[in-house]
């Protein structure tokens with residue numbers, strides 16, 4: 001038999017469930033172990049669903065070079081269908097004209113390099129608020145840095161995309177909890193996605209009611225954002241002050257022949273998509289970055305020195321100076337290599353029959369790309385488990401989708417369109433968090449005591465919130481930036497008991 005007539009290798013399977021049991025306990029780790037035995041291109045049967053698992057840079061290269069479009073759709077999954085307005089978000093909608101138009105619109109009005117640059121004042125003011133908050137509470141003891149970072153990434157996104165800040169602690173917490181629960185559901189097992197013929201079994205599970213409960217909260221928030229815009233008067237899409245919600249609503253109100261005109265559900269799905277994708281990933285990145293830095297004091301020190309050298313006597317590293325920080329960029333890449341916020345990217349589905357490295361891949365095969373495993377492939381990375389930003393110093397390797405050994409933002413047509421937005425936020429924030437404070441573990445604990453467990457779900461965040469002590473914030477010659485308290489953050493004193501408390505997600 002020629003290779004094109006055979007399927008990729010598969011491990012032995014069990015009757016009925018196929019290979020589902022092999023995904024436990026943590027899918028990206030379990031799939032990585034399986035790929036070491038069966039190879040980087042594997043075919044699993046997850047329940048009734050044939051699923052292709054790709055775990056090497058060469059398999060990704062073949063996928064992109066031979067037939068990118070064939071691998072560019074998304075499966076019709078239960079949670080996005082019920083939670084995100086019939087999968088109308090860019091992330092979960094199938095490949096086709098709607099996906100193309102919605103994605104193009106968000107890139108043009110929110111995510112392009114030019115637009116991202118124009119949001120610099122917003123990033124600056126939100127960062128100042130965050131630093132000021134840390135500074136004000138640093139004397140009271142340990143702070144829950146996870147909560148503080150979450151408020152920061154949420155407020156930037158809300159300001160520039162939704163035209164508002166989250167001013168109430170209860171609303172911020174509700175959004176945080178709902179998005180956390182939603183991402184957990186996205187990654188959790190449900191009968192329908194693996195056994196379509198057993199969909200009726202749903203009636204015995206609590207999943208539908210859980211989804212409905214989260215939907216009610218998120219839809220309430222998005223509807224209030226839309227309502228605020230309608231009451232205040234929707235700005236024209238050509239108005240310089242128009243935010244993404246104005247633009248979507250104006251396209252709906254005044255459809256132009258041949259132009260994209262979203263329905264109200266599509267407007268809401270796109271807003272929710274930007275909100276969820278834009279806040280969680282950057283916040284998760286910053287949590288892992290600070291965790292790795294606290295465990296690696298020499299790297300923290302080197303980064304601090306670089307921040308000091310570019311900021312001279314100023315108390316803040318200006319955003320335009322971040323580009324001079326080559327070590328910062330190496331640290332950012334190393335964090336993304338070891339802790340890709342979406343370790344299995346977002347599931348894909350083949351549009352048509354295709355081939356991959358000579359194997360036959362039928363249409364409607366689910367495709368999972370293990371970016372977590374690719375970032376640890378010992379064929380490519382020395383000491384892959386070690387946190388060593390130096391590997392990226394004087395190294396052109398980048399995450400922009402051309403280097404298939406390093407794909408934390410994905411690849412091909414479905415690559416993350418929010419990359420410029422995310423990079424601007426995380427580099428600026430990390431440079432200043434390190435520059436402005438000396439960080440320590442709370443209660444005399446040592447850095448080795450820091451729990452690095454990962455929570456399960458589509459997104460790989462810390463299982464436990466990051467609680468640290470921020471010290472000696474200001475050199476005696478300078479003073480902290482004075483910013484009004486435009487947002488309310490959680491009571492930092494609560495953080496003192498966090499090491500023993502349950503995870504926030």
Ligand code: HEM
Nearest residue numbers: 090091277278281342345346408409410411414416418422
């Ligand atoms: C550190 C930050 C981020 C990381 C690591 C990240 C990672 C990813 C990954 C892995 C994918 C799937 C790519 C694929 O299937 O090949 C994705 C898709 C996406 N991301 Fe991001 N992301 C980040 C930030 C953002 C931000 C800030 C936004 C928007 C404000 C955003 C919006 C999206 C959207 C809309 C998609 C769906 C793209 C599509 O299906 O066409 N992301 N992201």
